[in-house]
Amino acid sequence: MISAHVDMLELRRSFAFALSDIGKLANRALHDRTAGRGVEEDVLAPYLTIAVAALHGRSRPNEDELARVYGSSLPDRTRRLLHHLERSDLIALRKDFAGVQPRGSKLQSSATAIRFARRSELAIRPRMSRHSAAAPDRASTLSFWSLIAFLSILWIAGGASRADVLGQSVVRFSAWSIIVVAILALPRVNWRAVKEPAIILGAAALLVALQLVPLPPAIWTELPGRTIFTEAAVLIGMEQPWRPLSISPSGTANALASLIVPAVVLLLAANLTREQHWRIAIFVLGLVGTGAVLGVLQFSGAHFDNPLINNVNGAVAGNFANRNHFALFLAIGCVLAPAWAFRDEAPLWKFGTAIGLILIFVLMILATGSRSGLLVALLGIAATSFAFRKRAAQRIKKISRKIAAPLALVTLSFLAGVIWLSVYLDRAASISRAATLESRADLRLEIWPVVVDMVWNYFPAGVGFGTFDPVFRIGEPDALLAPQYINLAHNDWIQIFLEGGVAGMIYLAATFVWFTLRSFRAWRSSGAETGSRVLGKTASIVLVLISVASLTDYPGRTPIMMALSALVAVWLANVFSRKELDRTSASGD
Incomplete structure (x- = not known):
């Protein structure tokens, strides 16, 4: 028996083309698989159905037909489908401010009129004014070029x-x-x-940011690893000030x-x-x-x-x-x-x-x-x-x-x-x-044990983000002293x-x-x-x-x-x- 491998991806796309009736169009150039290229298979059939509606000159798709190919007649699901297609830059929605809807329509007027945004292989041009199209496009365009x-x-x-x-x-x-x-x-x-x-x-x-909030001396002096700073203040006869959790506030800032x-x-x-x-x-x-x-x-x-x-x-x-x-x-x-x-x-x-x-x-x-x-x-x-x-x-x-x-x-x-x-x-x-x-070819292997010991010396409060350089100098062993400093x-x-x-x-x-x-x-x-x-x-x-x-x-x-x-x-x-x-x-x- 001769068996053939079934390409499920191609099968799903072929099924979507069959559901959408795009093959019945007079323009034979739209019948090949380049139409809808790049569209997710889950939404390809509704997308092609909208394409057929646009090619027939309609400003909105037939809702019953859209529900049939999508597999659900619930208006909320259909509306979410349309919004997803718009976010994917496949179609564009505009508000129908006239408030007129087809008899029996279940969709809200804010998500019905459509145009195609970028699918040049379908040769469809926008059917709406530049004024109504600019509002939803300006944010994404400006954000794109700014990024x-x-x-x-x-x-x-x-x-x-x-x-x-x-x-x-x-x-x-x-x-x-x-x-x-x-x-x-x-x-x-x-x-x-x-x-x-x-x-x-x-x-x-x-x-x-919380590491930059000043703490009262009674709390700060009890934090692990702060003894050297507490003793320094005592030696110079200075009253213990309010300090943030960070040992180096400028580094944390x-x-x-x-x-x-x-x-x-x-x-x-x-x-x-x-x-x-x-x-x-x-x-x-x-x-x-x-x-x-x-x-x-x-x-x-x-x-x-x-x-x-x-x-x-x-x-x-x-x-x-x-x-x-x-x-x-x-x-x-x-x-x-x-x-x-x-x-x-x-x-x-x-x-x-x-x-x-x-x-x-x-x-x-x-x-x-x-x-x-x-x-x-x-x-x-x-x-x-x-x-x-x-x-x-x-x-x-x-x-x-x-x-x-x-x-x-x-x-x-x-x-x-x-x-x-x-x-x-x-x-x-x-x-x-x-x-x-070699043994000293990678300094990382020598500093990591020191850093691990420092973790436990300052645990559970930590030393503050961006403070590694000054903190490491406090506990740096003499064996690691070198012309190059360890910044991280x-x-x-x-x-x-x-x-x-x-x-x-x-x-x-x-x-x-x-x-x-x-x-x-x-x-x-x-x-x-x-x-x-x-x-x-x-x-x-x-x-x-x-x-x-x-x-x-x-x-x-x-x-x-x-x-x-x-x-x-x-x-x-x-x-x-x-x-x-x-x-x-x-x-x-």
């Missing part, structure tokens, strides 16, 4: 974590300027789209001020449509590629002195001050490239381009000398391969076996050959450093425990629970592989990579990584499935 500009500024000036670099002033001035523009120009902010990440960021800001970066990202991302989120993802991939080009120039011997960050002469660090952070940036590119290629039924050239980009990024990571970056990149490639294995299999099936097998063999052989040649010519600094690790713990997880105490631990635990629940929603196998789920999986992987890199460094303290973390958190929080759409509240917008 593009802000990410560009971060790429140039946001690659360092030190508080005294000029780039911090540039980034924060830009952030506050964008907030002022948003207050004056944005007609609306859809906070519901970023509610969960905003709560997490707000909790972080509250935790840091700087930590609080740095949160303006993710706050701006959430503000702008709140208004973006699904399509605009994808364009932002592609733009970030472009920034990674531009950083790789800069890294190639540095690798070739060219010297770039960026006055906005603290460059290390001779280091291959791209637009970052730290090569480990640059390697993580490239590893994130290794995740975004296949996500872009497998977003929808994209042509095969995207698949090949993604593989080429991953190859370039991996080779650049080898050149940076970052061992942790190489590990994170391999983890990201493995996780992405698993996440998009089904879509990759569908692309490969379209290639003849006579071509696919030799092509795969040549690609793997080329990759292995380039890596071997890099090692042989001593150009793969990451592998060389991993193979020649090079393990953000331990440093958060030190600076935040038990409150920091609780915050991390709550954030981890949120991340786990949202990642489960994005990765679960039930339902169609919608565009939002692809973004959700990508976001989950990126956050894991940043978390793993934080075990040996502090990437989350650079403005550009803070912005990317906030952006992908929005993607993870807005994974869509049909069941969740049905459970959305009646307000739905």
